[in-house]
Amino acid sequence: MGIWEQSGHDVRLDWGGEGVTALGRECAVLIVVDVLSFSTTTDLVVGRGGRVLPVRWRDERGVAQARAAGAVIAGEGTFTLRPSSVTDIPPGTFLALPSPNGATLCATAAATGARVLAGCLRNASAVAARAHELGGPIGVIAAGERWGVNMSGEGDTFGPLRPCAEDQVGAGAIAAALARLGCTLSPEAALAARTADVAAIADCVSGRELTEAGHGGDVALAAQIDVSEAAPVLHEGVLR
Numbered sequence: 001m002g003i004w005e006q007s008g009h010d011v012r013l014d015w016g017g018e019g020v021t022a023l024g025r026e027c028a029v030l031i032v033v034d035v036l037s038f039s040t041t042t043d044l045v046v047g048r049g050g051r052v053l054p055v056r057w058r059d060e061r062g063v064a065q066a067r068a069a070g071a072v073i074a075g076e077g078t079f080t081l082r083p084s085s086v087t088d089i090p091p092g093t094f095l096a097l098p099s100p101n102g103a104t105l106c107a108t109a110a111a112t113g114a115r116v117l118a119g120c121l122r123n124a125s126a127v128a129a130r131a132h133e134l135g136g137p138i139g140v141i142a143a144g145e146r147w148g149v150n151m152s153g154e155g156d157t158f159g160p161l162r163p164c165a166e167d168q169v170g171a172g173a174i175a176a177a178l179a180r181l182g183c184t185l186s187p188e189a190a191l192a193a194r195t196a197d198v199a200a201i202a203d204c205v206s207g208r209e210l211t212e213a214g215h216g217g218d219v220a221l222a223a224q225i226d227v228s229e230a231a232p233v234l235h236e237g238v239l240r
Helices: 016-023 038-047 060-069 102-110 124-134 165-180 187-194 205-212 216-222
Strands: 011-015 029-033 051-055 094-098 115-119 138-142
Touching: 011 016, 011 165, 011 187, 016 102, 016 138, 029 038, 029 102, 029 124, 029 165, 038 051, 038 094, 038 102, 038 115, 038 216, 051 060, 051 102, 060 094, 094 102, 102 115, 115 124, 115 165, 124 165, 138 165, 138 187, 165 187, 165 205, 205 216
Parallel strands: 011 138, 029 115, 029 138, 051 094
Antiparallel strands: none
C-alpha cells in the first residue's frame, strides 16, 4: 500500500485517469463524476428507465460501437450529450453517449476490476447509498477536462488534466453523502465535501461557457442536487 491510494479511509478522492489508476489499486468501487455533462445526462436517461453505453468518440469508431451494441448514438438526431436533450427521452431507450472524459473514465475504471458508478449532483445521495451497499473502499473520481482535447469527440488529442470546479462540487457532494452514512473520508475527500458549493456551478468556467453558448438550461439541470434516485452502475459495459 502507498500514499497515493489514500489508504486507511473508507472514501478517497482523486482526479482523472491518473486518479483512477491510483485509487483502483485498492478501491472496490469507483464513482465517475463528470457533472457537465456525461454523468448528469446519464442520470436523466437511467432515471427514465433507459440505459447508457459510454462511448469515447463521436466519430466512426463510436458509431460502429453503438451500432454493434444496438444503441442509438447521441449526436445523430434529437439526443446529444446535453442534459436538456434527454429530459423527455422515451423510457427504455438505449443511448450511446460519447464523452472524451466521463465515458473514457468509465472504461478505465472498469479495467481495474472495481464496480463503477456514474455520479453527479442530481443523484449524489442515491449513488452514495448504492456505493455503500456495494462495499468499500470507495474511490470518487472527479473527471476534470483535458487541455487541448477536441470536445467534438473526434480525434485523439489529449493534453494535461484541467481540474474543474463543477466536478469538485459533484465529488464533494457524494463524499458528504457517504460521510452521513458513517464512512470515513480521506483528507482529499473531506476537503471536497466541505467546499461543495452548488452555487459555484453557474459561475465556474464550464458553466459560463455553456451559458454564453445559449445552454444555460443544461447548467441549471446539472446544478440540481438530490432530485434523482437513479444510481447508474456499469454492468458489461452498460450503465443501467
